[in-house]
């Protein structure tokens with residue numbers, strides 16, 4: 001796990017790499033948003049990154065999301081009380097991991113964007129709970145590219161169909177697509193996957209059906225974010241390259257740990 005000075009250094013270095021990749025793909029550093037994935041982070045590391053001015057954070061499990069949003073809120077509240085002038089600005093949370101339907105209700109109030117929507121039943125549950133809460137929920141469809149053996153995500157041909165369904169639901173707003181490339185030491189292995197998802201994203205944008213707010217392409221993790229940006233990603237989700245590896249024995253996988261899983 002990265003120490004305080006290591007985290008500051010990692011952050012500076014990673015932001016430079018993100019900016020350089022954005023420029024290589026003809027964009028500005030500001031055009032690519034980094035979600036800091038806190039699943040391997042300690043509460044102190046989260047506080048430090050907030051202090052450094054970072055605003056977007058992500059979690060892949062609901063229980064951790066609840067704990068970490070609480071850590072962040074407490075910290076922000078304390079900083080505002082002590083020094084309202086210099087306090088860090090608002091932060092935003094992203095749900096990036098597999099979401100079970102029975103957790104939807106608790107997740108909606110905590111997050112700005114759900115990246116990992118991958119079934120009609122989940123979509124319907126988000127719509128139901130969002131209606132009850134009087135909220136409009138922003139979401140991404142999680143796409144699984146053809147050559148990808150990962151567990152979650154929609155096959156490419158299923159995406160336009162589900163997008164049309166979302167379009168009819170008043171409390172949902174489809175903001176774009178997300179994908180996770182299978183882990184490989186060589187980031188180039190991810191390129192054809194990112195290209196395929198980027199192509200689908202571009203086609204759907206061109207169609208114009210989902211409006212100007214269909215504008216988020218979330219792809220790229222610590223091992224392959226530069227390739228993802230080169231392929232058109234405008235959101236990258238970074239954990240290990242910021243916070244370091246998880247402490248020994250800690251399970252941070254996107255596994256269902258709930259035997260009452262409903263899908």
Ligand SMILES: *Cc1c(COP(=O)(O)O)cnc(C)c1O
Nearest residue numbers: 037060096221222237238239240
């Ligand atoms: C853990 C996780 C990440 C970050 O992975 P790193 O390799 O630590 O950067 C990004 N996206 C999802 C969905 C994750 O579960």
